[in-house]
Amino acid sequence: MRTGESICSFSKGHPHAELPGALQDWRGQRVLKNFHKETDMKVIALNSSPRGEGISKTGVLLDALAAGMREAGAEVETIHLRQKKINNCMGCFTCWTKSPGVCIHKDDMTRELFPKWLEADIAVYATPLYHFTVNASMKAFIERTLPVLEPFLLRVDGKTFHPLRQNLNPPRSVVLSVAGFPEPSVFDQLSLYVNSLFGKGLLAEIYRPGAEMLTLPELAKTKKDILEATVQAGREIVQSGSICARGMERITQPIGGDFDSFSAMSNLFWKSCIQEGLTPREFHQRNLIPRPDSIETFMMVMLRGFKPECAAQTKAVIQFTFSGEVEGSCHFRIDNGRIEAKLGALANADLIVESPFGTWMDVTTGKSGGKWLYMRRKYKASGDMSLLPRIRELFGRAD
Numbered sequence: 001m002r003t004g005e006s007i008c009s010f011s012k013g014h015p016h017a018e019l020p021g022a023l024q025d026w027r028g029q030r031v032l033k034n035f036h037k038e039t040d041m042k043v044i045a046l047n048s049s050p051r052g053e054g055i056s057k058t059g060v061l062l063d064a065l066a067a068g069m070r071e072a073g074a075e076v077e078t079i080h081l082r083q084k085k086i087n088n089c090m091g092c093f094t095c096w097t098k099s100p101g102v103c104i105h106k107d108d109m110t111r112e113l114f115p116k117w118l119e120a121d122i123a124v125y126a127t128p129l130y131h132f133t134v135n136a137s138m139k140a141f142i143e144r145t146l147p148v149l150e151p152f153l154l155r156v157d158g159k160t161f162h163p164l165r166q167n168l169n170p171p172r173s174v175v176l177s178v179a180g181f182p183e184p185s186v187f188d189q190l191s192l193y194v195n196s197l198f199g200k201g202l203l204a205e206i207y208r209p210g211a212e213m214l215t216l217p218e219l220a221k222t223k224k225d226i227l228e229a230t231v232q233a234g235r236e237i238v239q240s241g242s243i244c245a246r247g248m249e250r251i252t253q254p255i256g257g258d259f260d261s262f263s264a265m266s267n268l269f270w271k272s273c274i275q276e277g278l279t280p281r282e283f284h285q286r287n288l289i290p291r292p293d294s295i296e297t298f299m300m301v302m303l304r305g306f307k308p309e310c311a312a313q314t315k316a317v318i319q320f321t322f323s324g325e326v327e328g329s330c331h332f333r334i335d336n337g338r339i340e341a342k343l344g345a346l347a348n349a350d351l352i353v354e355s356p357f358g359t360w361m362d363v364t365t366g367k368s369g370g371k372w373l374y375m376r377r378k379y380k381a382s383g384d385m386s387l388l389p390r391i392r393e394l395f396g397r398a399d
């Protein structure tokens with residue numbers, strides 16, 4: 001997290017956070033709300049994701065944060081910006097001249113959001129990362145808070161800013177964002193931006209890279225830990241105005257293993273969407289399986305589909321030897337609920353499936369039935385044949 005002076009010093013006194021000296025100079029004459037307990041605290045939680053509930057990762061994290069804030073006694077109102085009409089700032093400066101503090105637009109921002117934002121003690125700006133920064137709806141909201149400032153130019157420590165209008169008192173800020181890319185540095189530009197914008201009024205930044213991966217079933221435990229840490233972060237923000245270092249570590253913990261497997265699975269998913277002519281949402285809704293394009297991605301897809309609970313009593317090695325567009329072998333060692341995947345053939349595999357690669361990928365993705373293709377001799381199997389029909393049970397779709 002970086003710190004910097006704000007162009008506008010958006011901040012309201014937090015019950016447990018002292019106003020820094022530079023802000024006190026400007027805000028010394030203000031009447032700051034004096035909280036006696038956290039139950040007095042009002043939070044406005046702004047979600048700018050255009051995606052609806054159940055898909056938006058911004059929403060998933062924001063819901064967890066808001067739950068924690070409520071648990072700590074705050075009154076939290078979540079507002080979905082996608083449901084609101086917020087016109088773009090026209091740069092007319094009417095709010096600085098003819099109607100000081102009042103925007104010329106007559107829309108949801110003027111009528112509802114700006115007054116609620118001013119009333120709040122904390123504003124949570126929750127945005128998906130778009131092109132390394134806040135998305136357009138969030139930017140429109142932020143630009144439309146211009147009436148809170150006065151036009152005059154002031155300079156402190158070599159930095160120019162506009163002072164806050166005397167009778168308007170904006171909330172302190174928490175920024176929450178999610179991104180598709182897995183590395184934490186993807187938020188560097190956003191962090192720089194919000195630190196410049198909110199300055200010392202910025203209480204916390206919560207950034208979750210690789211957020212799209214959180215829907216993967218094998219990451220359910222990691223997702224649970226991230227969300228529990230986010231609930232805790234909500235409590236801490238209300239109680240102390242910051243998030244502890246351990247909590248931030250849990251929220252930003254690495255997921256998806258190394259970059260190569262992260263990108264291989266991600267690219268496979270996108271290729272499959274393109275092949276099927278489906279959006280990611282439609283792909284998920286149809287419960288489809290990404291089509292492997294190499295032995296390595298086949299191993300990943302099989303590992304993702306593995307059901308340990310169905311393999312509790314199983315000890316076996318299942319091997320696949322492929323021909324045609326992709327050639328080579330791999331094997332899966334199942335040992336009482338545990339699984340290990342390796343490239344190459346073994347002399348003592350319990351079941352060996354020999355198949356053209358494309359044929360078995362049809363089976364893996366559910367395009368063709370394994371039994372039907374076996375009866376038509378489209379692939380061969382040898383060894384313990386009782387394991388062949390169990391592939392579906394052990395690995396999901398592949399039967």
Ligand SMILES: Cc1cc2nc3c(=O)[nH]c(=O)nc-3n(C[C@H](O)[C@H](O)[C@H](O)COP(=O)(O)O)c2cc1C
Pocket residue numbers: 049050051055056057058059127128129130131132133178179180181182186211212
């Ligand atoms: C227009 C657009 C731009 C995006 N830009 C970035 C980006 O710069 N970096 C990144 O890691 N992800 C980027 N993403 C991916 C989103 O941040 C990611 O899918 C996020 O989980 C979406 O959040 P949501 O599910 O709450 O809408 C972009 C997505 C879109 C649609």
